[in-house]
Amino acid sequence: MNFSKAVGAAKQVVDKIDPQHPLTPQKHKGPPPSDIHIIWITGGLSCDGDSVSITAAMQPSIEELVMGAIPGLPKVHLHNPVLCYEVGEELMTYWYMAERGELDPFVLVVEGSIPNENIKTEGYFAAQGTNHETGQPITTCEWIDRLAPKALAVVACGTCAAYGGIHAMQGNPTGAMGLADYLGRTFLSKGGYPIVNVPGCPVQPDNMTETLLYLLYMAAGKATVIPLDLQLRPTWLFGKTVHEGCDRGAYYEQADFAHEYGSPKCLVKLGCWGPVVNCNVTKRGWMAGIGGCPNVGGICIGCTMPGFPDKFMPFMDEPPGGSVSTSLVKPYGNMIRWLRHFTNKTMNREPKWHHRGNRLTSGYHPTTYGPPDGGSRPMAGTQR
Ligand code: SF4
Ligand code: SF4
Numbered sequence: 001m002n003f004s005k006a007v008g009a010a011k012q013v014v015d016k017i018d019p020q021h022p023l024t025p026q027k028h029k030g031p032p033p034s035d036i037h038i039i040w041i042t043g044g045l046s047c048d049g050d051s052v053s054i055t056a057a058m059q060p061s062i063e064e065l066v067m068g069a070i071p072g073l074p075k076v077h078l079h080n081p082v083l084c085y086e087v088g089e090e091l092m093t094y095w096y097m098a099e100r101g102e103l104d105p106f107v108l109v110v111e112g113s114i115p116n117e118n119i120k121t122e123g124y125f126a127a128q129g130t131n132h133e134t135g136q137p138i139t140t141c142e143w144i145d146r147l148a149p150k151a152l153a154v155v156a157c158g159t160c161a162a163y164g165g166i167h168a169m170q171g172n173p174t175g176a177m178g179l180a181d182y183l184g185r186t187f188l189s190k191g192g193y194p195i196v197n198v199p200g201c202p203v204q205p206d207n208m209t210e211t212l213l214y215l216l217y218m219a220a221g222k223a224t225v226i227p228l229d230l231q232l233r234p235t236w237l238f239g240k241t242v243h244e245g246c247d248r249g250a251y252y253e254q255a256d257f258a259h260e261y262g263s264p265k266c267l268v269k270l271g272c273w274g275p276v277v278n279c280n281v282t283k284r285g286w287m288a289g290i291g292g293c294p295n296v297g298g299i300c301i302g303c304t305m306p307g308f309p310d311k312f313m314p315f316m317d318e319p320p321g322g323s324v325s326t327s328l329v330k331p332y333g334n335m336i337r338w339l340r341h342f343t344n345k346t347m348n349r350e351p352k353w354h355h356r357g358n359r360l361t362s363g364y365h366p367t368t369y370g371p372p373d374g375g376s377r378p379m380a381g382t383q384r
Helices: 003-016 049-056 062-066 088-099 140-150 158-163 179-183 205-219 249-253 320-347
Strands: 035-041 075-079 106-111 127-130 137-139 153-157 196-198
Touching: 035 088, 035 140, 035 205, 049 158, 049 205, 062 075, 062 205, 075 088, 088 127, 088 140, 106 140, 106 158, 106 205, 127 140, 137 140, 140 179, 153 158, 153 179, 153 205, 158 179, 158 196, 196 205, 249 320
Parallel strands: 035 075, 035 106, 106 153, 153 196
Antiparallel strands: 127 137
């Protein structure tokens, strides 16, 4: 999709948000819901890595969300096949209840990319649960069709669900795509909200739980409509580039580049795409503020981006734009680095008047007392 089409589609979505909807905070009329359910489909094409990732969340943690530790929220019931106790038919009960409208309101989270079930001649690509009448698997697409229109909000967790990710690479046999490709970029949930994409391969744990927290506050009437960018990502999480928050940014500015792994310098020559990738892990870290790919020695491969992975391959080669920008930054960076090195050497020494002995050499010139010639004066306890 070209830029103007994307802007048009996004504008359509924003225009469609109904300010009169009962769950739009400014117009909230009824009492906020006491309970809210999260139906989390992991049956897309995925590795379940996003579900595993959020177990590392700390701001807030998944435990804080589900155990009522955060004031002002409805009670949260999480139904995630990887994380909850129930399995098999017992777990699927919640899917059927949501479909029948018995879990309202619920947030639908989709993890994994969506295969195109229309292109195969037999079988299925992805499914969850069994149709009791036919004995056949219920495909993930069917679950999305059944539940998305009934959900208060719909969230795509991880890059596979957001944009297709690895399964949607050129040459794939499943026709895989992201949730917004499947439902349409102008899809609005029952709550009147666009799809919320929280990309990452896997998703950064706190990015996901913080987005859920925001949606829960929205449902409770305590937050305004979630701000999203043109790629439907929360703007406060994806508004800056990796490079803008990178611990190694100063090396880039001084044209000091790593040529092998293990170096603390800027990794752009080793294949880092950070300067053009929207992601906050260099600022936020991965867990407890620690980590964040380039901060800890890994190149950024653009895993949060709609064009991932094809547009960033081959990984570990210098990005095409990297050689241009590093060539341009070199003359300035090398000169500034030399000047700073020189100044640093000077600043890194103590002044020469810090010494023992019986003479003061600090340049002290008394104006109201002391020797009339303004010369050095005896140190305390010494004779002239
Ligand atoms: S390592 Fe990557 S993100 Fe960090 S300064 Fe270098 S190019 Fe930018
Ligand atoms: S820094 Fe790059 S590779 Fe790492 S999580 Fe962010 S987008 Fe993905």
